[in-house]
Amino acid sequence: MSAPAPRVRFAPSPTGYLHVGGLRTALYNYLFARGLGGRVILRIEDTDRTRFVEGAAENLASTLAWAGIAFDEGPGIGGDFGPYVQSERSEIYSAHAQQLLNEGKAYRCFCTPEELEASREKQVAEKRDPAYDRRCRALSEADVQSRMDNGMPFTIRMKVPLVGQMYFHDLVRGEITMHFDSIDDQVLIKSDGFPTYHLANVVDDHLMEITHVIRGEEWLPSAPKHHLLYDFFGWEAPAFAHLPLLLNADRTKLSKRQGDVAVEDYRSKGYLPAALVNFVALLGWNPGDDRELFTLAELEKTFSLERVSKAGAVFDIEKLNWFNAQYLRALPPAELAEVCGPWMRAAGFEAETPARAEAVVSAFASYLTVPSDIGAHLRFLTLGQVTLESAEDRDLVASSDSQKVLVRFADLAETQDPWATPEVKALIKQVQSDTGIKGKGLFMPLRLALSAEQHGPDLGLMAELLGREETVRRIRAQII
RNA sequence: GGCGCGUUCGUCUAGCGGCUAGGACGUGGCCCUCUCAAGGCCAAAACACGGGUUCGAUUCCCGUACGCGCUACCA
Structure with missing residues (x-):
């Protein structure tokens, strides 16, 4: 007997560019599913209207496509589980929140952001752990009704058990224990009617029949809430795998300001998608032998979640450069000329024929780390007259x-x-x-x-x- | 602060009780060679610390330290 084909999803929020960490998450999802004949779903998590960036979703899709990661279902692709954009699924979340309300597993909270902020500050000042004090959890039905009649805005929070603990399994980290008393009554529906990530991702993963949730480690602390929600709904939870983080050279979470973090940055500098993908695949995973050069297709065959490591990995640009140089050199002359073309022209070199461009670029193939390096090497060709400097x-x-x-x-x-x-x-x-x-x-x-x-x-x-x-x-x- | 996760060369990592602790990037040297790049060969370089368990711990358990993540009506 074999397990049913997995269904996984990559669920970015459209707030700008595609982070290299996101690329790796998407890649691992893709490799895992492809290797087992499963399906890969792209879902846009745009429930935070304040962070919405016009065109970001389209950019995400085209950058992912550039990297060679193809989706079976998603916005613009279709599929039987749509829509794949969360802002178009509001009624679904509302209905599910209503169900929890009816079953006494969630409650309306009328606290304002200001009140919550003040409460938090007070707790911090008193050196207590900042957490929602659950004051609205005890509101009587009549209280709730009268506030609603008055048109007071409210959020819907989940009723986390006050005592006890829960265990859950993570495919990368094994068994994890978390005590309920360290888990907040998380907001599920915001006062603007949109769901938070926590509700939306659980509802969607279930409805979209996701079998494996493969995401970054930053989600590990909220995983218990998600498991609890599956319990509340009476659903079987998918398997979870929390991936180690990608880090800066100083071992903090990979971020802007310490180098390029957008996949688009590497793309525009001429890095080859195959090289970036190969490099990133090895950040947190290894095949178990000494091989390092892998095509996407080879990665699909070789990848397994069991070989994903637990500790964060530093994004070392030097090693990326080595991969890129390897791939650049392996390119047939015509393709090398193609990728170097823009930089050759920028350096003032116009090849009369394609053959000429290929001959020139091939002469310097072993000198290139990145296509833009070609410019410096072409100068001698465009020299009007040779002047000896020293x-x-x-x-x-x-x-x-x-x-x-x-x-x-x-x-x-x-x-x-x-x-x-x-x-x-x-x-x-x-x-x-x-x-x-x-x-x-x-x-x-x-x-x-x-x-x-x-x-x-x-x-x-x-x-x-x-x-x-x-x-x-x-x-x-x-x-x- | 609390909770959680993590810790093998500078970096990415192999190792799943007994190894001269292996590979790759980077670094240094040598070879090739008109030079440089590429390539080949060689070298330096790591088990965070302290207790256990065991005949034997890098490996298993517990502490400590350090790091990171989370701690929002953001994802």
Whole structure:
């Protein structure tokens, strides 16, 4: 017998960009479900109208799609359990809250935000634990009725048992114990009629037949409330897995101000989705062997919740860079030219043909961490004239040996045809045997003459990229 | 403060009672080589601390310390 195919969901709130931590949560949900032939649902949790950002949901969807994470159900995708946007499900939450009210498992609270705030401050001042004092829990039916008749706004709170404790299982952390006396009477429906996360996520997960809730560790403290709600409704709770947090270098929760946290930031810098996904997959999970390079499809086959670790993981940009460099180098020339295109043009380099762009970009593939790195390497191609910056370089080129090399090379190159790396290499060999100069003394004057740089890729390749005419022109320009 | 969770090289991690504690990034060195990058090889680098349990603890249990998270009519 096998368990039914899982149904999981990624449920971001549309408050802006997609956080890399969110990407990892989405990824783990996706990998877990895909590996078991299950379904992945995207649900937008927009019950906080004060934090709503126009277009954020669409941005979330397109960023997720860029990363290669596809959903089976969700806004704009469809499915049998919609709508998938919580703001469109208000009646559902109200009805469920009403049910709890009828069954005595929730109550109306008429305390105003100001009153609650004052109460909290007082508790803190008296060094007591800030918690709702439950004053409205004891209101008589008549009291409640008269306040409602007066049009007083109210919230609906859940009636958490006053004593006792509860246990629940977490797929990542094992058994967890929590005492009821440390759990507040959580607000389920806000005075604006919208549900809080706690009510909405429980109701939706049940109605959408979610089997596994895979979310960040920041939800662990409120998990007992959610379990309690499942009990209140008489529903079977899904399995829970709370993922370790992604951290800054100082081990605080990964945040802006200490580097880029938006997936969009990495996307716009040219990081490859495959590299970002591969890197992030290994932050809190490992395959159990020494492999590190995984495609999305391979991750789907290999991923398991059992191998998710418990401790937070520092987001190390250096390692991301290594992954990106690996993926960049593995790209076929055409694709590399494609991803580097914008930065090549920004550096003032326009390739006449696709083949030309590919040849140029391939020459520098091993130099790139991020596509934008290409710009610095292309400068020598766009140079109108080569100017040696340091006295050391000028002296080197002006030496009599160097001059001999330059003259001989230019003379031979003049009539060389065809002009490609092998021919140029043979030509340099010829210069060597004609002049008796070899090694650095042979190459450096040519290299400086062509690029004004002491470092760079294979000299023959550089000459090929420059073309015969330009090569000769640059060499001659350095002959005194 | 309270509650919860966590703790193996600088970082990501393997380890599920007996290992010279393994791999990767980064760092250093060597090789390759006209140079740089890439690549190959090598090196330095970790079990937070204290008690137990056990013939034997990185591993199991309990404390302590430290870190993080939560403590909203935000998610």
